[in-house]
Amino acid sequence: MFMRLESNPGTMDGTGAETAFGTLANGTRLAILEALYDALRSHDGPGQPGVPYTELRERVGVKDSGKFNYHLSELTDGFVVKRDGGYVLRQTGRTAVQIVLRSFDVDDPGFGPTRVDADCPRCGGGVTVQYGQGHLTTRCVDCPGLLAATGLPDGTISRLPFPPAGAATRDPTALLDPAHRRLEQQCRSMTDGVCPRCGGETTARLLVCGDHEPEGVCRECGTTLPAVAELGCLTCGHERLAPPAFARTDTRAVWEAVTTVLLDDAHAWDRFETTARWSQTLTRTDSTRVVVAPPTGTRLVIDDQLAVTREE
Ligand SMILES: [Zn+2]
Ligand SMILES: [Zn+2]
Ligand SMILES: [Zn+2]
Structure with a gap:
């Protein structure tokens, strides 16, 4: 009953x-x-x-x-x-x-930075991971990384919330994939209109930097990517930024392009790294659409609502 x-x-x-x-x-x-x-x-x-x-x-x-x-x-x-x-x-x-x-109640298992077996999506250089205050941060040891904002360490590639209870049981290297997998799943839910945190309504859009500086971290948008996917919840304010193609690995076009390089579903960091690398050379077709050109030959057009179409 x-x-x-x-x-x-x-x-x-x-x-x-x-x-x-x-x-x-x-x-x-x-x-x-x-x-x-x-x-x-x-x-x-x-x-x-x-x-x-x-x-x-x-x-x-x-x-x-x-x-x-x-x-x-x-x-x-x-x-x-x-x-x-x-x-x-x-x-x-x-x-x-x-x-x-x-x-x-869980002690924050702060650690790092620790060098991991991963490449920087921007320059191919070495990557470290560190964990603290409920966040996993990946950084490049050779270049400015992808993100610059107050409070972010130099070379930040990604900074992702990850619950301390889940961090305490894994070593730094083993955290890289689950943290980016979680981002990928949150992006899926949010492009689908449902906030993974509160169930509220979400917005998903492509932010194209109007005046992007190609060298270093752009002062206009605070990233080295000329366009990013921005996902936000209208109810609780939960917000995620991701490389545009990474935010849409749920679409067949992106998934096929990514898995041509990475056949294994488990490697979320590799998908993040690959799609972020593609994003370095995004072509802008107009103010609202960008073209991603994976080396596989398929060109993907991502519009301002993050809809993906194939351009052969
Ligand atoms: Zn780098
Ligand atoms: Zn910019
Ligand atoms: Zn929410």
């Missing part, structure tokens, strides 16, 4: 986020949410059995029943729902555990 939830439960209305964080700012409450999360892990969804009160209290390890009951009642309806046989988490409760306990 499906559980019917109140659309606007007591503790979550009014000031919304502020109230929610106020409710969560307590160790016992976080421990209750985490205990439920762990207990219900393998039973996600409508059929999940509730965790009985006694078992929950045991898992959290609070002896004082008055104190435990008070904190549990503060969470009830907003984050936790009581139903026959026990307690379950609402989606808000699961999200709270994932954000508060699984993201902030």
